[in-house]
Amino acid sequence: MTETDIAPEANQDVHVRDLFDRMTRSYLRSVLSDELIAEHARGDLGHVSEPLARLLAWCERRPPHQQYAVKVEADGSFRLIRFAGRGQKPAYVGDQRFATLQEARHGAFLRHVKDLVET
Amino acid sequence: MAQQKIFGYANRISVRPGEDITFHVNCDGATEADAQLVRLIHGDSSPAGPGHVEVELDSAVNGRWAVKKQFTQLGSYLKVDDPARKLEVPGSLTLMAFIWPTMPCHGDRQTILGRWDALRNVGYALGINPAGHLEFWVGNGKEVDYVCAELPLLAKMWYFVAVSYDRATGRAEIYQEGVGNRYNSLLSKVVPHDYASHVVQHFRFAPENRGDVPFMIAGAHDEHKLRGAFVNDLYAGKIDRPAICSRALSRTELDHCCKGGLPPASDILAYWDTSKGYSAHGVGHTVTDVGPHGLHAKGFNHPVRGMTGWNWNGKDDCYRLDPSQYGGIEFHRDSVTDCRWEPTKTFTVPADLKSGIYAVRLRIGPGTGIAEEYIVFVVRAAKPGGKLCFLVPTASYLAYGNEALSFDAHIIQPMTGQPPVVTDLDVETYEHREYGLSTYDHYEDDAGVCFSSYLRPIVNMRPKYRMSSMNITWQFPADLSVVAWIDHMGYDCDFITDEDLDREGVELLKPYLCVMSGTHPEYVSEKMLDAQEDYVAGGGRLIYMGGNGYYWVVGFDPEVPACMEVRKLDSGMRAWAARPGEHYLQTTGEKSGLWRNRGRAPQKLTGVGFIAEGFETATPYRKMPDAWHRTVSWITDGVEGEIIGDCGLAYGGAAGVELDRYDLSLGTPPHTKIIASSGGHSDNYVLVTEELLYAYAGLTGSLDYRIRGDITYFTAPNDGAVFSTGSIGFGQALPANGFDNSAARVLANVVDAFLKPGRLPGDQWTVEEKQWR
Structure with a gap:
């Protein structure tokens, strides 16, 4: 290795993404309301209010290890999981079982909201 | 248990x-x-x-x-046919190759080439050690001796690597030089890195050789008590022109080879010229040894060819222009195209x-x-019997075979607008990964998957399966909704596959009055497309039952027709992008990518082509003015009002998931009628990228009128015709409400008309002023 040789470093893009995420979270916290959560709980798909659309966009664009998915259990109930990385078995999140897919999706949404306000 | x-x-x-x-x-x-x-x-x-x-x-x-x-052997590699054991080298040797590693610092051993028994530590090999350094190692069954380079290899950079080993003195010299140019590697010369390393060691002992150990490239022989022999220490990346010589070549001689020169002919044991074998129709799986013994190597699990080599100049973008620049063969450690089970x-x-x-x-x-x-x-039918034929889009089934987008694709939740819904089957398949990937996935080395075969279990090509990312049926199980409708209607229907059509051409279609596609016939070979075009031009009636069809240029492997190849490039809604210079199919010699970019947009055959995709919701269609035109009003007979397809199994409507539209600029026949069109889709529906010149805000369902599915119809020569639904969701709408719905009614009108030989309904109306009801 020469004196001027490169030293491998972590991807510096992560800092830029963090800055963007802080700005986004700041806006989302300002529009978060009981009405917004109630709108999601109704399960209206497709055309939603702009604040909810922006909140959902943030949820969906989080890094893979921060996203939630729904797992169908053998008894027909639904649980929340998180992906653990390439080739790894997903991990359950909490022990709550949901009776319907819509309830499970809203459960995932509430997890995101909790992450938004607490982290 | x-x-x-x-x-x-x-x-x-x-x-x-x-x-x-x-x-x-x-x-x-x-x-x-x-x-x-x-x-x-x-x-x-x-x-x-x-x-x-x-x-x-x-x-x-x-x-x-x-x-x-x-057990399944994962990973692609080359195995050398050496029945006379010419490579059971008793004396000195030199191993060399150009390499472009993709995961050099992955923490495990990778074999570039050699004759190595990983179980017994016997033989010799040149490879990459777990720390990412080039290494030559030998074993005598008791111990292993090695020499390695000083610096780890950088990923996606071309190197010339070699080892000269003198058995008499035990001297082994590693030779490593960077051979990157302005085009062939990830980094340019502005990066201050010293790629060279030359290290000498004197080994304590000489390698032993076992007679039954094969010489391999990109892997090494191993054994397991239950599994038996298998290939281990797999290499990830490209290898170009590997060779073995029967003498310890000098530094000067290796400098000559590093520039692309051949070793002294008298010293060559084998020189696999990976750039040989190309023709205008592609290249096969045999890698030619131009040395004295003709020790050709055979590829397993489809090592990827048609890839740029160490000397690619960035100007010649296809192996047909200069095959000597296409010696790169790319290996992936999680590739599988044939499980080879008993x-x-x-x-x-x-x-x-x-x-x-x-x-x-x-x-x-x-x-x-x-x-x-x-x-x-x-x-298939022993002899064509029915008037109706369903063309089962098996190439598209292969393309999506075992896709794992929910688990690995960061874009999937923004794309679908919903969290995935996974099952035990999804988790099992993903966790073990022994059944291979889809052309929507990436290998662990991050390269896109270009081969998919059915000589392995395909968990999503079965009934009951729902695509986890979208929570609807997709491809095969979705097409069963069309099959169920055909069965419900009592039509006498024959079934054929894409593979059959690619092999037999238009003759396979000619016996039928009407041919129906699947819901998403996205992957199409030239022979398949030619056959359908010729069929329609010759008087056939085609019903395009889907959306985003006739999209990707694919090839079937002539040696293994169970395997399909696609390369994703330039534009289009694509899971990965082929690298520069690697856009041509090795199986046919054709440029892959979109048919649209080859001058054959889907609109030219079907009247419609891909315009948008979205999930979560679907809509019905609304009749357009042409629906009342006397030449085509029979299509909507029995559908009261303006709405068609207001229910369905895919998000509750017939117009959804992936949508196609009429576009005269892309070759929609000028006399095409728009029977009905959807619109007002949610903003989860986005414009396809091949439509983009400049991106701007608002290219989504509620803001862009182009985002819709069109039901179209046009007549063709000799009483031929094409009816297109313009939506994947149309097929899944058919079984709704006990098959009693407006989408099913429209389709029945069309099929009934198409199954009557002779003139089509409405063709007697020729005077324009009488054609509007």
């Missing part, structure tokens, strides 16, 4: 009465499985439809099958089995989830 699970595949996807089909089964936790031949009717469990429907059939194949654990059962299809979609259903233990398998195959 071990977890009970059963998976299988068949050696063919299409079979005629009287022909044999062989099933290969891998089973954990059971030694017998209950086998039952079933005819598949419907495969979507949505409560909006009839649910899963299959018909059990009496058959000699039914009963208890003896099953066992079978046969479990062979079945001769009875002469009286009617054409249709069938499966052998296998059950062990509880018989559900991963304890149940359906090995699907299509039975």
